[in-house]
Amino acid sequence: MAKGRVRFYSDRCKACELCIKFCPKGALGLDKKNINALGYHPATVVDPERCTGCGTCALMCPDLVIEVERE
Amino acid sequence: MKVVAKRPESLYYKKFHYCPGCTHGIIHRIIAECIDEMELREKTIGVCPVGCGVLAYEYFNCDMLEAAHGRAPAIATGIKRMLQDNFVFTYQGDGDLASIGMAEIVHASARGENITVIFINNTIYGMTGGQMAPTTLIGQVTTTSPYGRRPELTGYPIRMAELLATNEGSAYICRTSVHNPAHVLKTKKAIKKAIQTQMEKKGFSMVEILSTCPTNWGMNPIEALERVEREMIPYFPLGEFKVKE
Numbered sequence: 001m002a003k004g005r006v007r008f009y010s011d012r013c014k015a016c017e018l019c020i021k022f023c024p025k026g027a028l029g030l031d032k033k034n035i036n037a038l039g040y041h042p043a044t045v046v047d048p049e050r051c052t053g054c055g056t057c058a059l060m061c062p063d064l065v066i067e068v069e070r071e
Numbered sequence: 072m073k074v075v076a077k078r079p080e081s082l083y084y085k086k087f088h089y090c091p092g093c094t095h096g097i098i099h100r101i102i103a104e105c106i107d108e109m110e111l112r113e114k115t116i117g118v119c120p121v122g123c124g125v126l127a128y129e130y131f132n133c134d135m136l137e138a139a140h141g142r143a144p145a146i147a148t149g150i151k152r153m154l155q156d157n158f159v160f161t162y163q164g165d166g167d168l169a170s171i172g173m174a175e176i177v178h179a180s181a182r183g184e185n186i187t188v189i190f191i192n193n194t195i196y197g198m199t200g201g202q203m204a205p206t207t208l209i210g211q212v213t214t215t216s217p218y219g220r221r222p223e224l225t226g227y228p229i230r231m232a233e234l235l236a237t238n239e240g241s242a243y244i245c246r247t248s249v250h251n252p253a254h255v256l257k258t259k260k261a262i263k264k265a266i267q268t269q270m271e272k273k274g275f276s277m278v279e280i281l282s283t284c285p286t287n288w289g290m291n292p293i294e295a296l297e298r299v300e301r302e303m304i305p306y307f308p309l310g311e312f313k314v315k316e
């Protein structure tokens with residue numbers, strides 16, 4: 001079981017990729033199958049098992065897209 | 072599971088108008104987190120600039136006013152002198168603060184006004200399409216320095232933190248950056264210290280924050296963060312320049 005859980009408010013995401021770049025576990029990526037109302041492929045969790053709930057992604061997100069929970 | 076990161080109460084749900092990856096958004100969030108954590112939301116009054124931060128009053132869930140270009144420290148002076156128990160801050164860009172608003176900021180600091188200034192230095196006039204600012208680095212290409220800023224013609228970039236630190240009225244002056252997670256956390260600490268300085272009525276406080284403008288720098292958001300570290304920090308060193316005990 002993953003120690004952390006991230007939730008994306010994808011309607012706010014602008015695909016800047018800062019969360020992806022700074023996630024120390026490489027758990028995030030852009031969801032190329034979806035386009036949000038702002039016109040971007042939103043960021044999403046590609047490997048949920050890796051998430052430790054460290055919160056770094058939310059710390060670097062400029063648009064308050066991400067909520068993080070940890071065990 | 073416990074929540075470790077979520078939207079602070081001091082920001083509304085409203086989406087920011089900032090460009091993708093612009094660090095204005097990170098700075099808004101950490102200011103709001105500081106206000107929440109210090110339980111000041113009901114006592115906070117913010118003053119917005121002219122610049123990309125002009126709509127900040129749409130985002131902060133506290134009392135906010137809009138000042139004429141560069142005049143936020145003058146407005147904040149009036150508010151704070153009347154409402155001395157409130158927490159009063161300005162949010163200003165480098166064009167706003169170091170160019171048209173130079174007189175207001177220098178004298179607010181010299182008078183030791185008990186206000187807190189959050190100064191967003193992105194070395195450019197972002198909102199108006201990327202013109203040269205007083206903080207634009209030597210050699211930096213902008214729409215009004217298309218061959219790069221040349222000191223023979225336009226002089227040298229101003230270091231506001233160092234300049235204001237020489238004023239006796241300044242109680243806390245520092246410069247931080249938000250180009251990586253460790254520095255975002257350091258910036259948050261500095262903002263708290265500035266707020267504390269005001270709440271203890273020690274005088275003028277300013278946190279200068281090195282910020283990005285990916286759009287007008289012509290870079291993607293990650294390259295822009297790298298530019299902060301590679302080009303801005305060597306000219307605008309990080310640290311505390313004045314701490315009045």
Ligand SMILES: Cc1ncc(C[n+]2csc(CCOP(=O)(O)OP(=O)(O)O)c2C)c(N)n1
Nearest residue numbers: 121122123140164165166167195196197198
């Ligand atoms: C009196 C006046 N002069 C000029 C302008 C045009 N103007 C709008 S924003 C701006 C500069 C903004 O740059 P900065 O303060 O660095 O903020 P940024 O957008 O980079 O965050 C200028 C010159 C104005 N609105 N009012």
Ligand code: SF4
Nearest residue numbers: 023051052054055057
């Ligand atoms: S909480 Fe940490 S590990 Fe989990 S996705 Fe965010 S940055 Fe990666």
Ligand code: SF4
Nearest residue numbers: 013014016017019061
């Ligand atoms: S940092 Fe935020 S806005 Fe940028 S891609 Fe990640 S979730 Fe989207």
Ligand code: SF4
Nearest residue numbers: 089090093123197284
């Ligand atoms: S123009 Fe520059 S400072 Fe303004 S929102 Fe866009 S990236 Fe940010």
Ligand SMILES: [Mg+2]
Nearest residue numbers: 164165195197
């Ligand atoms: Mg600017």
